Amino acid sequence: MTVVLALRCANGIVMASDSQITDPGRGLTYPAQKLHPLGSNAAWGGSGSRAVLYDVEQLFNEEADAVVEAKDIGHAIQARVRPIMQHHYENFIPEVPGQKAAGTPATYVLAAGYVGDTPFIIDLDPNALLGHHEETGFQAVGSGAAMAQQAHALLTQFQVADRDVNYGVVAALRVLDALDASSPSVGGPMDLCRITPEDGAQHLTPKQVEAVRKDVGRWVKLEQTALDGLFD
Numbered sequence: 753m754t755v756v757l758a759l760r761c762a763n764g765i766v767m768a769s770d771s772q773i774t775d776p777g778r779g780l781t782y783p784a785q786k787l788h789p790l791g792s793n794a795a796w797g798g799s800g801s802r803a804v805l806y807d808v809e810q811l812f813n814e815e816a817d818a819v820v821e822a823k824d825i826g827h828a829i830q831a832r833v834r835p836i837m838q839h840h841y842e843n844f845i846p847e848v849p850g851q852k853a854a855g856t857p858a859t860y861v862l863a864a865g866y867v868g869d870t871p872f873i874i875d876l877d878p879n880a881l882l883g884h885h886e887e888t889g890f891q892a893v894g895s896g897a898a899m900a901q902q903a904h905a906l907l908t909q910f911q912v913a914d915r916d917v918n919y920g921v922v923a924a925l926r927v928l929d930a931l932d933a934s935s936p937s938v939g940g941p942m943d944l945c946r947i948t949p950e951d952g953a954q955h956l957t958p959k960q961v962e963a964v965r966k967d968v969g970r971w972v973k974l975e976q977t978a979l980d981g982l983f984d
Contacts, residue, residue, distance in 0.1 A: 754769070754770065754772075754786065754799035754800075754893075754894035754895055754896060754938075755769060755770055755799075755892055755893075755894045755895075755896030755897060755899070755900050755928065755931055755938060756768070756769040756786055756787070756797035756798065756799060756860075756862050756892065756893050756894055757769070757862075757890070757891065757892040757893075757897075757900050757904075757924060757927065757928075758862055758864035758873045758885070758890070758891050758892075759889065759890050759904070759912065759920050759923065759924050760864075760871060760873060760886065760889035760890070760913060760920075761912060761913060761914075761915055761916060761917040761919060761920035762913065762914050762915055762916060762917075763916060763917055763948060764916075764917030764920065764946060764947055764948035764949075765864045765865065765866070765871055765873065765917070765920075765947045765948075766917060766920040766921050766923075766924045766944065766945065766946055766947070767787055767795045767796075767797060767862075767864050767924075767944075767945040767947065768787075768924035768925065768927070768928055768942065768943060768944050768945070769786040769787050769797050769894075769928075769942070769943045770786070770896070770928055770931070770932065770938045770939055770940060770942055770943075771784060771785065771786060771939065771940060771941055771942070771943060772784075772938060772939035772940075784802070785943065786798065786799075786943060787943040787944075787945055787955065788809055788812065789816070789953060789955070790812055790816050790819065790820060790863055790865060790953075791816040791817060791819070791820040791865070791953075792952045792953060793820065793865045793866045793867070793947065793949070793952045793953055794820055794863060794864060794865020794866065794872075794947065794953055795863070795864060795865060795945045795947060795953045795955070796812060796861060796862065796863035796864075797861075797862055797893075797943075798859060798860060798861045798862065798893070799859070799860045799893050799894035799895065800858050800859030800860055800878070801840060801858070801859050803840060804836060804837060804840045804859040805859060805861075807836045807840075808833055808836055808859075808861060811832055811833075811836065815832065819832065820865070820867060821867075825863075825867060825872055825874065826872070826874045826882050826884060827882070829861070829863060829874060829876060829882075830876060830880060830882050833861055833876055833880065834876075834880040837859060837878070837880055838880075840859075858878035859878055860875060860876065860877055860878065860893035860894065861875065861876040861893075862874070862875045862876075862891060862892075862893045863875075864947065865947050865953060866947065866948070866949045868949065869949045871886055872884070872886055873885040873886050873889075873890075873891050875891055875893055889913045890904050892904075896931055896935060896938050899931050899934070899935065900927055900931060903926075903927040903930050903931065904923075904927055907923055907926070907927070910923070917946055917947075917948055918946075920946075921944055921946055921956075921964055922964055922967045922968055922971060924944060925942060925944060925961065925964050925965060925968055926968045926971070928940075928942045929942070929965070929968065941958060941961065942961055943955070943956075943961075944956040944960075944961055944964065
């Protein structure tokens with residue numbers, strides 16, 4: 753299971769993902785990097801076929817500037833990723849003798865960041881259909897996307913969209929840790945990227961992620977303290 757999410761805050765965007773890859777055809781799980789830079793002010797991640805995502809990563813590494821400087825960044829992503837998807841779909845062998853389940857080439861791509869002071873959250877589904885999520889302020893892709901959407905909905909009372917991006921970093925990690933605890937196919941280490949117009953895209957180190965996890969623990973304790981005094 754994979755989950756990659758983007759969360760908009762008052763002054764920034766957070767992208768986050770787990771790092772566990774499941775290969776049902778071979779019955780294997782292994783860690784892999786799912787979040788990647790997209791120029792200096794954006795990031796992207798994906799779920800699905802690793803072959804497709806590898807080609808997308810190579811393309812974005814080479815053409816990041818052209819993508820983020822395009823007049824319509826969504827169309828720029830769509831125009832570049834669609835041929836990669838189509839190539840893999842056309843050359844996909846659905847049934848292999850001796851293999852019970854073939855890996856599907858279906859792939860989702862999620863990108864978020866800033867063009868100047870304007871935020872974007874864009875996803876591309878396996879049919880290369882484009883979606884914009886700047887207004888809703890949240891999007892998740894991958895087989896764990898539905899659970900991520902539910903976890904995010906449970907945190908709406910904290911109004912993260914109206915708070916500083918540092919609150920969003922903590923909220924994103926809390927969502928991922930909740931999925932990690934509830935699903936054996938979501939696993940760490942967790943990747944976090946903090947994006948603001950002033951500082952650009954900052955990919956957190958493992959040590960920084962652990963510091964954020966301590967903030968998650970403080971948040972939980974504050975909730976428990978408030979609940980303990982509810983009927984005083």
